[in-house]
Amino acid sequence: MIIGQPDPETPQFPPMFRGEALRANLDPFSKAISTAMRGIDPGLIVWSEDNSTAKAALVLAPEEPLEQAIGVVFAAFLGLSDSLGALAPPEVAVHFIWPDRIKVNGGLCGRLRVAAETTVPEQEPNWIVVGIEVPLIPDHGHEPGNNPDQTTLVEEGCGEITKAQLIESWSRHTLVWINRYVDDGFAPLHAAWRSKCDSLGESVESPQQGTFMGLDELGGMLLKDDSGTHIIPLTRLLEKTA
16 A cells, blocks of 8 residues: 555545444444444444455434434435446446345345334434445355355456445445435435336235335335235334344
8 A cells, every 4th residue: 555545445434424444253233333322423334344245334313203214224225326336337237125135137235234222213313323235255155056046246247346445435325315315305215216126016025925016205115915005114124222
């Protein structure tokens, strides 16, 4: 590394964010949650030094009830899609699966995670943590074809993308979408997410069997089955913190 030049292995974050590196064998999502519980200022991104999977978690401080604040998950979704659009070859296709999965060229290739101080939809949490995990290379011993529904970036022609590049780009694009969310509400994120979802109107098995009809105004799934149309709230995605 040239003195005075940024380390290419370390993501550079936009002014509103700051980073904290974590050893490859530790979980940045868990670390971000424990840090948030201690009252850290929002804007921290904990990221893993693991070179096989891009892992990062962002601490935010919403100013609205959880059922609305959790819409930031869609900012993270769209930030990741935009990042891959900027870094990957133009022929690479990115799609979403509600509530937390990313597909690259039709194969599952990563997920989003989210936790909050409360799980009560009407309460305003002091913090929300949203994280990403995107496999860059196959696991050791992985044989192509063993899991045909799963893939990695290198298997989809994105071998030049490093974890630092992806995490850095994700932070910048996610910040753009967060600002859009704050300024214009959920509607533009809703529209952009729908355009990247390839299962609308299709039969789904998860989180339960039915037809995926779309999203409600808070990002919940509208699922139709023989008994009618049901709303599965986005808060179902929340991970336990205790």
